[in-house]
Each structure stands twice: as C-alpha cells, then as structure tokens.
Amino acid sequence: MIDNNSKDQKLLTEEGISSKILTIYLIWSVIISLGIITFGTILFIITGKSGYNMGNLNSLITAKGSLSTYPFYIQSIWSGVLTLKPFAIIQLGVLILLLTPFGRMLLQFFIFIYEKDTIFAIIALVVFVILMFSLYMVNVLEMLHIA
Numbered sequence: 001m002i003d004n005n006s007k008d009q010k011l012l013t014e015e016g017i018s019s020k021i022l023t024i025y026l027i028w029s030v031i032i033s034l035g036i037i038t039f040g041t042i043l044f045i046i047t048g049k050s051g052y053n054m055g056n057l058n059s060l061i062t063a064k065g066s067l068s069t070y071p072f073y074i075q076s077i078w079s080g081v082l083t084l085k086p087f088a089i090i091q092l093g094v095l096i097l098l099l100t101p102f103g104r105m106l107l108q109f110f111i112f113i114y115e116k117d118t119i120f121a122i123i124a125l126v127v128f129v130i131l132m133f134s135l136y137m138v139n140v141l142e143m144l145h146i147a
Helices: 004-047 057-062 074-082 086-114 118-143
Strands: none
Touching: 004 086, 074 086, 086 118
C-alpha cells in the first residue's frame, strides 16, 4: 500500500522543481536581455553613434525597413553585434526578451514530458507551434507588404 502523504509530498516536490526551473529560466533570460540592452545603450551614449547610417534619432523613426539604417533581421542584427554596433546590440537584447516565451513553452513541454503529463505536454507543444507559426506569418505578411 502506497502512503498518500508520501505520494502527495513527491508530487509537491516535482511541482516545486519544475516551478523553480521555469522561474530561473525567466529571471535569467530577462537579466541577460536587460544586460545586453544596457550595454548597447551605454555604448550608444559613449560613442554617440548608432553604428548605422542615420543623422539622429528622428531619422530612425522615419526610416521604414532600410537595412542600412537599422537592423531588422537576425542576420543583420548578428553582423551588427559582431562589429559592436550599439543599435544591433540593443536589438539583440530585445530579440532575446521577445523569444523568452518561445523558450518557456519549449521548456514547459519538456517538463511535462518528464513528469509524464501527456495532455499538458501536447497543449504546451501546440502553443509552441502556434507561436512559431505566428513568427513565420509575420515574415510572410511582410514579404507581401501587408504588415
């Protein structure tokens, strides 16, 4: 006969561990993105330049999609980060912050698989797929000049 108290205690321990893992992931992803954004901002203040062809911040607001003006795509962000362009570094921090929910759902999926909770694992996977599809659709709509 299995003791109900030990079973409940084990369940609470597993929930506590998964909750701690998710909490640590969310805290560190925000700290890392904030650190990167802060570094890029300090670099921008020190140098006074964004690293891109723009006269001032007003030209940033009016420049819509010009790759030479501002990094919009992962490849342009990464090449800007490698050359220490402040706006690309800031954009990398923002990108990490925006991708945090994607990682959370993927992590949640693996936690549910580990806990053998099939229903919630499927739900987490469906939400992850929806998030990925929405990211893909933004690119499609942008290519069609709808967004």
